[in-house]
Amino acid sequence: MLKYRKEGDASFLSHREAMRAMERALRRSGLPLDFSEGFSPRLRMSFSPALPLGVAAEAEYLEVGVAGEVDPDEAREKLNLALPAGLRVSEVLPVPPNMPKLSRWARFGLFRVEDGGETLYLLLALSGEGQGRLKDAVVALAQRGMAAERPMLTRVGLYASPDEVFEDVRGKVIIFDGRTGELSEIEEEPDGLD
């Protein structure tokens, strides 16, 4: 599994275009890749849920099958040499055999919302129950005076459940409910270890 960033100009690449760039880089890297069988073999890859155009990301994931041993640091370096500016692999991680598929666990996206004032975090279900669109959430934030109309947005993490976000952030986290259009603040469960 690759963990990568998509920043600057590269945040204007569509999901499909970023996938293309990643596939090309993987093919160029010379890593032992796992291809599907058949007439036109395809690289076995799965990506994080699509990111809207213009939104940067600090922790996207890509799962790709390999057919052999891979040295994580070497792979990272090779890939970064073959990627367009703004797309950067930050970590190459082995996937444990019992790990669920990316599409199964990456259900919630956490977005950093910056407009020059106080930075806040927005949590959004990307699939399943309560799924919401980032655009609608930003409109809701602006309507309630919580952020400017066109803030800078960065997806900072992907999670299986809302409470996992506190492993990465400290601060105000607002969750948007796609069904009702409501915003509510969530707080870390006190676990007494802090």
Place this chain on the structure above:
Amino acid sequence: MPPLIFWGYELSEETELFLGEELAGVTRPGRYLGIEVNAYRKPFRSADVTCVLVYPDAYEIGMSHLGLSILYEEINERDDAMADRAYLPWVDMQESLERRGIRLFGLESRVPLGEFDLVGITLQHELTYANVARVLGLAGIPLTAAERGEGVPLVIGGGPGAFNPEPVAELFDLLVLGEGEEVLHELIDAVKGWKSTERRERGALLRACAAIPGVYVPSLYSVHYRPDGAIESIEAERGAPMPVRKRRLTDLDRWRHPRRPVIPLVEPVHDRCSLEIFRGCTRGCRFCQAGMIYRPVRERAEESLRAWAWELVENTGCDEISLSSLNSADYTRILSLSGGLASEMGEKHVAVSLPSLRTDTFSVELAARLRRVKRTGLTFAPEVASPRLRATVNKVVSDEDLLSAVSAAYREGWRKIKLYFMVGLPGESEEDVEEICALVRRIMREGAHGGPAKGLRLSVSVSTFVPKSHTPLQWARQMSLPEITRRHFILKDGLRMRGVNLRWHTREMSYLEGVLSRGDRRLLPAVLAASRQGCLDSWSEFFSWERWLGALEAAGLDPSWYVERERPRSETLPWDHLHAGVDRDFLWEEYEKAVRGETTPDCRFSECSECGACSPPRAQLRLAGEAAP
């Protein structure tokens, strides 16, 4: 043209701010980023000579073009020069640029086009001529060469359109005829020398460039017309060559570009790497301009192509290599090259493909070995169906050739086959068009080794014959719109059957192509007016025949005079001062043979046809080795 020094101000600054604010609001912003892998991104200020190469159409089309990628590397490999790239932005981005008053910029440097020394624009076909004016307008560069003064780039044209650029010739300071690799370096040297002189006088630079073989400086030639509208004479200023002769490379193995092609960020129309295996074609199809202007055939050596193919795969990570040329099955060692590459590359999951096929069993078997092609279907171009017209166009493919090719394809498992036909040829009757229907019906009936081709889907694509400069049919008449309409309806009636899908080119687009392909300098005001009114003819949604008609009328021009008139041999043609390597007398003899229905054999397999492209005869013909078994 000297770089202007603004302290504390970068030429790209305005563009950067603009992109930051506008990118989120346009479709496919990836087109405008310039952060592609393998892009050189040379600093603008580091180069003695700055160039920007422009494809006057959308990014997705321009990024598929081999010619500019060759020149891009040639320039960037020099220490003293840099090349950036630009394309015609999509209409939403055009609107943003105009609204914000931002000039069109080079994608990598983000510097406005007007700040470069050289702006090179390729003319691939006539329906991009209005786009060229649009590009210059968006760049804020004065549209015509005559209006350009100090500090304005030299606007250079090239590509097949340079062989009759007359309708847009005055938009260019100069044009390059033929293959650009060598001449480009000579031009850059000339500009570099001129920039180091004290008085940088534009006229002096243009005269120096005109002395470089292959360079056409339109402002040094004047055209005089007769009262009946035809050309009286074309006169060159003292010192300007008459005619201007095209440039051509001889030993192609010494020229190996591109090696690290820029990888498009937005998916291009042809998403693959091209390996150019040879240039030129001497099949001698009389309607085909490429087959005349790029003579003779010059094949590259097989070993060097193989090594180059690997270099391309390693540098781009592409999953398909296309063996490109005007007719790849003709490459002398095609079996060994394609077979060898396909098996080596198969292990790396890279497919090898051929862009076009000849209409014969050999080609089908060749394609069958390159498995990947199967997914998309096969294409054949018989062009015409009646034996008489086959002789006229000098493309001798019999019904049996086509049937056996289709049978072979069917046997190999293909169920989707595309056939290209052409209507409107000189001497073509309506019965000749009905023969196309009969041939297609026969394929459906007998396409599987004499039996009905069950499940076969034939896509029949029909273009309109448009006479092109420097071809034997350059004197011929192009048919009127009603004549072409009748032909389309004959096909429509005759091909109503299961499994056959008929498509034809928009008639008015072909008609406009005909106006421009044999047009003269008087058309420029109409091109400019159409461009101002938003005609972007290569994008069908922005093509407007009504606007063009209005523009032509306002310029006092009758399109049918350009299109539907057969020219006598004695008439001076608008491109008679430009020499494409093939002699005018040879072309005329070929025209007469076309009318008589006589064929001319390919000089690779027969005697020299004395077309004039080689001197002495056959001297520049290069074949890669022994004929394939």
